[in-house]
Amino acid sequence: MLPNNSLVTAHFVSSIEEQSPSQSGVILHRSMQFMLALIIILSALMLVPDYAWSSDSAVATEAVAEELTDNKPAPVMGPRDYRQIGSMSSRSFVWVIAQLHLFLAAFVLAVPLFVTVIEWIGVKTGDQRYDDMAHEFMKVSMTAYSLTALFGGTLAFSLFLLYPTFMGYMMEVFGNQVMVYALLFFLESGVLYVYYYSWYALRYGNKKYVHLTLGVLLNGVGTTLLFVANAWATFMMAPSGVDDAGVVTGGIWDIMRGPLWNPVNLHRFVANIAFGGAIVGAYAGYKMLSARTMEQRAHYDWMGYTSNFIAVLAFLPLPFAGYWLMAEIYAYSQQMGITAMGGILAWLFIVQAVLIGTILLAANYYLWNGMSRCEGSGRYTWLIKFIAVTLVVSFLIWVTPHTLILSAQEIATLGGSHHPLLGPFGIMPAKNIAVNLMLIGTFLSFQLYRRSDKVITVPWANFGNALMVAIYLVAIANVIFLGVYYGYFTNTVYKVGSSVAQVISTLIVIVSGVVIDTMMFKGAKTLPVKWGQISNRGVYALFALPIAFTWLMALMGYVRSSVRTHWHVYTVMKDNSVDNFIPNIGHAGNMMTVATISFLALVLFIFWVASLGDTKQAKPVSVPAQNPAQ
Amino acid sequence: MTTNTNSQSQSLQDEDLLKQGKIPVIFKVLSFAVLMVFVFTGIANLLPQVEGQAPKDIKVDLGALTMETYIAMGETLFSGKGTCTLCHNNLGRAPDILALNMEETAVERLSVEDYKGDAKNSEQYFLESMVDPSKYVVPGYGKAGEPSPMPTIDKAPIGLTQIEMGAIIAFLQAKDGGEPTVDLPTDAPAVEETVATTEPPKPAANAEEVLLKNGCTACHAVLDSPSTIGPNLKDIGARSSREEIRESIINPAAVIAEGFPPIMPANFADKMMVKELEMVVDFLVASEDSTQTDAPKETEMKGE
Amino acid sequence: MPNEPCQKCVSQKERKMNNLKNWVLSFVIAIAVFYTMDHAIMSMQGLPLKVDMTPAQ
Numbered sequence: 001m002l003p004n005n006s007l008v009t010a011h012f013v014s015s016i017e018e019q020s021p022s023q024s025g026v027i028l029h030r031s032m033q034f035m036l037a038l039i040i041i042l043s044a045l046m047l048v049p050d051y052a053w054s055s056d057s058a059v060a061t062e063a064v065a066e067e068l069t070d071n072k073p074a075p076v077m078g079p080r081d082y083r084q085i086g087s088m089s090s091r092s093f094v095w096v097i098a099q100l101h102l103f104l105a106a107f108v109l110a111v112p113l114f115v116t117v118i119e120w121i122g123v124k125t126g127d128q129r130y131d132d133m134a135h136e137f138m139k140v141s142m143t144a145y146s147l148t149a150l151f152g153g154t155l156a157f158s159l160f161l162l163y164p165t166f167m168g169y170m171m172e173v174f175g176n177q178v179m180v181y182a183l184l185f186f187l188e189s190g191v192l193y194v195y196y197y198s199w200y201a202l203r204y205g206n207k208k209y210v211h212l213t214l215g216v217l218l219n220g221v222g223t224t225l226l227f228v229a230n231a232w233a234t235f236m237m238a239p240s241g242v243d244d245a246g247v248v249t250g251g252i253w254d255i256m257r258g259p260l261w262n263p264v265n266l267h268r269f270v271a272n273i274a275f276g277g278a279i280v281g282a283y284a285g286y287k288m289l290s291a292r293t294m295e296q297r298a299h300y301d302w303m304g305y306t307s308n309f310i311a312v313l314a315f316l317p318l319p320f321a322g323y324w325l326m327a328e329i330y331a332y333s334q335q336m337g338i339t340a341m342g343g344i345l346a347w348l349f350i351v352q353a354v355l356i357g358t359i360l361l362a363a364n365y366y367l368w369n370g371m372s373r374c375e376g377s378g379r380y381t382w383l384i385k386f387i388a389v390t391l392v393v394s395f396l397i398w399v400t401p402h403t404l405i406l407s408a409q410e411i412a413t414l415g416g417s418h419h420p421l422l423g424p425f426g427i428m429p430a431k432n433i434a435v436n437l438m439l440i441g442t443f444l445s446f447q448l449y450r451r452s453d454k455v456i457t458v459p460w461a462n463f464g465n466a467l468m469v470a471i472y473l474v475a476i477a478n479v480i481f482l483g484v485y486y487g488y489f490t491n492t493v494y495k496v497g498s499s500v501a502q503v504i505s506t507l508i509v510i511v512s513g514v515v516i517d518t519m520m521f522k523g524a525k526t527l528p529v530k531w532g533q534i535s536n537r538g539v540y541a542l543f544a545l546p547i548a549f550t551w552l553m554a555l556m557g558y559v560r561s562s563v564r565t566h567w568h569v570y571t572v573m574k575d576n577s578v579d580n581f582i583p584n585i586g587h588a589g590n591m592m593t594v595a596t597i598s599f600l601a602l603v604l605f606i607f608w609v610a611s612l613g614d615t616k617q618a619k620p621v622s623v624p625a626q627n628p629a630q
Numbered sequence: 631m632t633t634n635t636n637s638q639s640q641s642l643q644d645e646d647l648l649k650q651g652k653i654p655v656i657f658k659v660l661s662f663a664v665l666m667v668f669v670f671t672g673i674a675n676l677l678p679q680v681e682g683q684a685p686k687d688i689k690v691d692l693g694a695l696t697m698e699t700y701i702a703m704g705e706t707l708f709s710g711k712g713t714c715t716l717c718h719n720n721l722g723r724a725p726d727i728l729a730l731n732m733e734e735t736a737v738e739r740l741s742v743e744d745y746k747g748d749a750k751n752s753e754q755y756f757l758e759s760m761v762d763p764s765k766y767v768v769p770g771y772g773k774a775g776e777p778s779p780m781p782t783i784d785k786a787p788i789g790l791t792q793i794e795m796g797a798i799i800a801f802l803q804a805k806d807g808g809e810p811t812v813d814l815p816t817d818a819p820a821v822e823e824t825v826a827t828t829e830p831p832k833p834a835a836n837a838e839e840v841l842l843k844n845g846c847t848a849c850h851a852v853l854d855s856p857s858t859i860g861p862n863l864k865d866i867g868a869r870s871s872r873e874e875i876r877e878s879i880i881n882p883a884a885v886i887a888e889g890f891p892p893i894m895p896a897n898f899a900d901k902m903m904v905k906e907l908e909m910v911v912d913f914l915v916a917s918e919d920s921t922q923t924d925a926p927k928e929t930e931m932k933g934e
Numbered sequence: 935m936p937n938e939p940c941q942k943c944v945s946q947k948e949r950k951m952n953n954l955k956n957w958v959l960s961f962v963i964a965i966a967v968f969y970t971m972d973h974a975i976m977s978m979q980g981l982p983l984k985v986d987m988t989p990a991q
Contacts, residue, residue, distance in 0.1 A: 244785060290655045294644050334723070334779055335787065338716040344682040351674050358666075463956045470960035471967075478968045494981055501975040505968060536647065543659055547666045566684030571786035575684070582682030589674025593667050600663055604656075 074169050074246025074573040081165035082577045090162040091579035092591060097158055099554055099595035100602070101151035103275075106268070106553070108148045109222045110276025111141035112195070114310050116215035123208055133303050135199050137280050139613065142196055143606045149185070166568050170232065173242065177252050181228045184221055191218045223269065230264050231256040236569050237560070238332045246572040259332045263325035264560075270314055270321050275553060277311030278546035283607055285542030288532075298532035304542050305370060305531075311545060312363050312446075316439075329563070336570070340563045347585055348559055350399060353431075355552040357395040360438050362544035364391060367445045369538025376527040377452035384448075387441045394434035394441070429487020432499045436479045436506045443510050444472065447517060455525040464520045471512050475505045550599055554592035685711050692815055697800065700814055702904045704801025707794050712783065714798070719896070720883045724780065725768055729877065729884045732756075733808040739766065753811045756799045760784065806873065837913030840906045844898055852917070860894060861887040867918040876911050 075081070084090050115134045122130030160167050171178065195214045202211035240258035241250030248255070284304035291297035330337035339345060368384050371377035458464070479502050486498035564570045566580040574580075583591075651658075690703075709715040717724040725735075736752035739745060747765040749755035758765055763780035772778050783790050790798070793815045800810040834840045838853060847855035852863040866875060877884055879902075882894035902910070976982065 286655065286659055289659070290650070291648065294648065297648065333781065333787070334717055335713055335781060344680060347677050347680075350677060351670070354673055355670065462953065463960065466953075466956040466960040467963065470957070470964035474961070474964040474968050478972065482972070497976055497979040497981045500979065501972050504971055504975055508967065508971065532644075532647065540659075540662060543662055544666060547663050548670075551667060551670050565682065565787070567787060580684040584679035584681050585677045586675040586679050589671045592674075593671040596667050597664070600660075600667075604660075 071247045071249075072172070074242075074569065075165050077165060077568070077574060077576040079576075081163070083162050083164070085162070089579060090577070094155070094158055094162060095591050096595050096598065097151060097155045099557065099592075100598055101148065101155045102557065103550060103553065103595070103599045104144050104148040104151055104602070105226075106272040106275045107279055108141055108145050109226055110272040111137055111144075111280065112192070112215065112218050112222060113273055114277065115141075116212065116219055118306070119215060120212060123212065129299075129302075131203075133306065136303070138196050138199070140280060140283055140606060140610045141276075142192075143609045144602075145189075145192060147602060147606070149189075163568075166573070169246070169569075169573060170235075173235065173248055173255060174232065175252065177228065177231075177256070181225065184225045184228065188218070188221045188225055191221055226268060226272075227261075227265050228256075230268060231258070231261055233560075234258050234260040234264050237336075237564055238329075239569050239572050242572060244571070246569065259328055260325065263321070263328045267318070267321040267325050270318055271553065274311045274314035274318065275546075275549050277307050277309075277314060278549045279603065281307030281311055281542045282546045282603075283307075283610075285539045286607065289536060289539055294532055298530075301373075301531045301534060304539070308363070308366055308542060308545065311549070315359065315363075333570075336563050339565060340559060344582055345559050345562055348555060348588075351555060351585070351589070352552065353398045355548050355555065357398060357438070358548045359545060359552070360442050361391055361395065362541040362548065364388075364442055364445045366538055366541035366545075367449045369534050369541070371449055371452050372535065372538075373529050373531060373533045374453040374527055376454065377448075380448040380452060383444070387445055390437055390441045394438045397430050397434040398438070400430075428499075429483045432487070432502055433480055433483035436483075436502050437476065439506050440472070440475060440479070440509050443506075443513060447513050450517065453527045453529050454521060455527065456520050457523050457525060458520055461520060464516055468513065468516055471509055475509045478502075478505045547596070547600075550596045551592055554595050555588075558588055558592065695814055697810060697814060700797050700812075701800045701804045701810065703794075704797035704799070705805075705904050707790065707798055708801055711788070712790055712794070712798060713788060717780070720881055724771060726881070726884070727802065728805070728881050731806040732802045733806055739768070744769070751811070752803060753799055756802055757795060760790070760795055760798070834906050834909070837909040840902065840910050841913075844902065846910075849894070852914075860890055863914060864917055867915045872911060872915050875914050876907070879907065879910065 082090065085093060115137045118130050118134040118137070122128070122134060191214060195211070195218050198211060198214070202208060202214075235255060235258055238258045238260045239246070239255075241248065241252075241254030241256075243249050281304050284300045284307055288297055288300035288304055291300060326337065326341070329340065341349070364387065368388075371381070456464075482498040482502050482505075486494045562582055564575075565582065566575050567573065568575045714727065718727040720726050720729065733752055736755045740749060740751075740755055745766050747755070747758050747762075749758045759780070760783035763778040763782060767778045781788060783795060784792075796812045796815060800812045803810045803812070834843055841847060841853060846863075847853055847857065849857050849860035850863045851857055870878070874885070878894075879898050882896055882898075883892055886892045
């Protein structure tokens, strides 16, 4: 490399230093506020009392009742109601197509969400780099958009071809609502293209606010699209607005606003952001590894860090959204809940544990490696090995299965279907301890990372540090005590009750950590951050994250869909096809892998097309005119 | 993980970081991704592979139905198609029907003041609690003022028929030694639904085979096993009644023998066929003396 | 920490004492917070905290 390379780096580093003091802090705060606001709005939506709709829906119900007095019940499905393409399993075909459509749609809906936030941060901080990054994110999602539509169309056609009677019934139930969806899609496309192509036309001053408004509009339409489509899936899981025989009795609001609609809305919305963040993180990671200059590398390092930050931040509230969804499923039908959590699908949660463990380990590994960007990180490196050991041990406990189906020979060798030593690790209290310790450990990594570029100057720094250490230690002790004592020495009710206190312990650590840090960082001195100074090995965490996310999404989507067991529309329309059984986990895993690898190929195509736009062919030099001597 | 980078090694490190290596980045990243996906797939394939079959229509010859087979059918339905054991187990979600003496419990419930239903005897009470579960919610379960969390059994998604509910009532009445009062179905519907398992199961030939198949010998001293992980079963017949033994297999957590860890799997009742369960119970009831030999090999056992 | 206020006017011993006070106070606060939280959460679920080590039934 040429000597001026380090000059470029130095320049870039210093230019970042100027703006970096509260850079990550700004993103943290802005995006946290944004997420929080959205979660609050969504929760509020759920809490809107029934009478808010009731006047509407009462009228609608009457109108519908008059209009459609000859409503038909859900058809009873026979062999003639199913078709096949050749000898291919219809379920497998629709499975992969639907999964690919959902992957792409999640990505395409999520990217504009954080792009608008990043664009807004750019306006607020006056930092041009945010704007450039937002635009680059958008560019990646443009190709994905048309692919989403293509797979959506293919999915619709294959459903109508392979499940004509079922789709007929769905059309009867949802009626004109599907055209609203189509209309929204037109609107989404229009706003998306204007938003993307007007980026540089509406860049400064008041025009920028016009552009930001477009971004908000785009996300409004996109999120509505998501919610409209979610209603179809949640109707199939927990039908509302129809009677026991499937005859439509309510208006479209009654049909859409089933018990699971809002929980799924929230869960998908938040998960999409995590997923989208992880994918663009991989994009940045790839660009970084193939960078030829330190300046490029620094840019993509920063971009990867930001994407990863978005992904992990959105990932953390997901368990709570998932908990709400599961609670609503139990409230709707205990049977459905137990089928998911304690029945045949329960094994899938072992796989889920492996995936979430992978995600947490990758996120931590990335943070630890990223600490090498800051000179001040040397103060904390001794702690990393303890966090690493805690994470790995907790992870192993978490994936220790509870009961294994073994042959008699294996049981005899093992001395019981529970291992005498490992057995106690397989039960829920041990897993609760493990999960909470993993979350606490991850937050500690995150906190150390944030502290590694700062020198704290507030006068009460010693007390603040002592308090933070005390909170960590007491929280860990509390989590372990609650788990061991209530988990192993008292009855089930206490076991469940104490797990709530464990989760609250973890939340106290996170909340107090954020609060104490925010107060301690006031007036803190900032050490330089050298973007690009992260080992290439560390960058691979940026690939591990989206792969695990993608597979996890396929897995949880499968669970969500499978809890219907042998019903197309739960309790209303039986699935009498040859595929009405729940396949074994291996088969399901293979299907998820087919979907994930296909998606991987599509993502590569998307990245390639995105970089194609930057590639300019050199103008051919007119050779014959001058013929230099050789 | 070297974090203390000093400025001297700075430019050198930059060069190292930008080094592309011989293998193209795209290839490395792809291999990494595919490898990860295969690890996840591998884990999914390592777990127990079970298919969940939808209930299938099976013809039951009503003419050949005896009260015994009717009770057995009820027991199968109770943990199978009826999905009763999902909640009615020892986890506190709903009354633990298998642990309670249901005949006595029904009489008790009918006599309490809060009971507002129309049932006059246990048969009617069982039926009422299935078709109209909110009529009477047992204190301590469900939420005040809200309908019972129990689904209506003759409606979707469970949708048991009258005959099937009758079988369950017969099972509930008979399981604690009572006499079923339900009438055997004789007439009309020739098509009857029962639960189909993945493969038509073949019952074991004798109790020994059942014990070995289910790995009982791994923990318990029984047959020629000297294991002390679980209670000795060679003299169980002398210590426990037939009902207690059956209960301990179906619902091991109900009574944990002192000094032993509560680790016995709760799913043996699901894995065994009714016939197999009864064979094991019969066998254990007969095992009365630990010094006597049930099998010739057993003599040289144990150093407890 | 290099930015301790008024480092000169505080003797070594006093600083040690201050440090000790910091730690003790911190742990007292943390333990109080978590203990109260345990109590609150468990009693909200109708489960009074009890330290009774008899094994589960």
